[in-house]
Amino acid sequence: MNLLHKNVAFIGAGNMSRAIILGMIKQGYPADRITASNPSRPKLDALEQDAGINTTSDNLQAVNDADVVVLAVKPQLMQEVCKHLQQTDLQGKLFVSIAAGINANRLQQMLGGNYPVVRTMPNTPSSLGLGMTGLFADAGVNDEQREFAAFLLSQVGKTLWVSEEAKIDGVIAAAGSSPAYFFLFAEAMQAEAERMGFDHDEARLLVQQAMLGAATMVVENPATEISTLREQVTSKGGTTAQALATFENAGLRDTISQAMQAAVKRAQEMSTLF
Numbered sequence: 001m002n003l004l005h006k007n008v009a010f011i012g013a014g015n016m017s018r019a020i021i022l023g024m025i026k027q028g029y030p031a032d033r034i035t036a037s038n039p040s041r042p043k044l045d046a047l048e049q050d051a052g053i054n055t056t057s058d059n060l061q062a063v064n065d066a067d068v069v070v071l072a073v074k075p076q077l078m079q080e081v082c083k084h085l086q087q088t089d090l091q092g093k094l095f096v097s098i099a100a101g102i103n104a105n106r107l108q109q110m111l112g113g114n115y116p117v118v119r120t121m122p123n124t125p126s127s128l129g130l131g132m133t134g135l136f137a138d139a140g141v142n143d144e145q146r147e148f149a150a151f152l153l154s155q156v157g158k159t160l161w162v163s164e165e166a167k168i169d170g171v172i173a174a175a176g177s178s179p180a181y182f183f184l185f186a187e188a189m190q191a192e193a194e195r196m197g198f199d200h201d202e203a204r205l206l207v208q209q210a211m212l213g214a215a216t217m218v219v220e221n222p223a224t225e226i227s228t229l230r231e232q233v234t235s236k237g238g239t240t241a242q243a244l245a246t247f248e249n250a251g252l253r254d255t256i257s258q259a260m261q262a263a264v265k266r267a268q269e270m271s272t273l274f
């Protein structure tokens with residue numbers, strides 16, 4: 001058995017837990033070492049069927065056998081869920097939170113003890129093994145726990161440790177929330193392609209393949225600035241130049257900056273609310 005294959009309990013079996021669990025299974029993590037807990041059955045049934053993991057509607061049962069507890073409920077439910085977990089012995093367990101806007105100290109307060117907490121910020125492409133996760137370890141996390149947290153999230157994509165907790169909010173803006181920005185862009189492009197006369201599937205094919213190709217060019221040319229890749233598409237006096245000028249004149253860069261700042265601001269607000 002791989003020593004890194006600890007028993008992991010996911011508290012909350014929603015979109016993110018599903019994404020991470022499916023990613024783990026795809027990478028060969030043993031299903032019998034993963035448990036998901038959720039109040040209602042349908043998501044658990046789907047996970048049992050698709051991933052073969054253990055499921056329960058009893059959070060305490062899930063946590064009892066776990067070495068690592070992944071806290072994956074909505075931020076507004078975290079306090080209630082953690083308070084309930086205090087009914088069982090939490091000593092020796094590592095807590096990995098994926099919740100936006102709840103800092104490590106606050107999680108320890110909610111859990112009622114100075115337990116080791118790694119705050120992480122993954123994203124939904126984790127379900128394909130293409131996730132991007134930022135991690136922050138509080139002072140009580142030892143090297144082995146740090147290694148496990150990074151291993152866990154590396155099962156579903158790339159990881160980046162941040163040394164200051166505030167940077168997790170930057171990870172939210174740049175990677176946690178950002179798949180939705182790209183989806184919005186693609187949605188708008190697909191809609192316009194349809195207005196130009198392509199049917200729904202044709203429009204999607206055009207947009208998705210361009211998006212995949214562009215993303216792959218960025219990834220496969222790490223020494224080339226993204227701005228250079230943009231310039232290579234842009235023939236002087238040509239069509240791309242006209243399209244880009246439209247974006248620039250509409251203040252797209254400023255809009256993107258404002259949107260990312262709004263995500264950070266909301267994360268900061270949430271840390272005072274829950």
Ligand SMILES: NC(=O)C1=CN([C@@H]2O[C@H](COP(=O)(O)OP(=O)(O)OC[C@H]3O[C@@H](n4cnc5c(N)ncnc54)[C@H](OP(=O)(O)O)[C@@H]3O)[C@@H](O)[C@H]2O)C=CC1
Binds near residue numbers: 039073081
């Ligand atoms: N979605 C994303 O892209 C990302 C989300 N996050 C964070 O991940 C966390 C989860 O988000 P997401 O997966 O999108 O949300 P979901 O709503 O999809 O999942 C949350 C799950 O928690 C379950 N739940 C509710 N109450 C309890 C309880 N008392 N005990 C156990 N489980 C419970 C819900 O069950 P039911 O539906 O049956 O009520 C639901 O399945 C959030 O904190 C969010 O900030 C982080 C990074 C990216």
Ligand SMILES: O=C(O)[C@@H]1CCC=N1
Binds near residue numbers: 100172
């Ligand atoms: O929207 C949210 O609050 C969560 C965190 C990052 C992505 N989804």
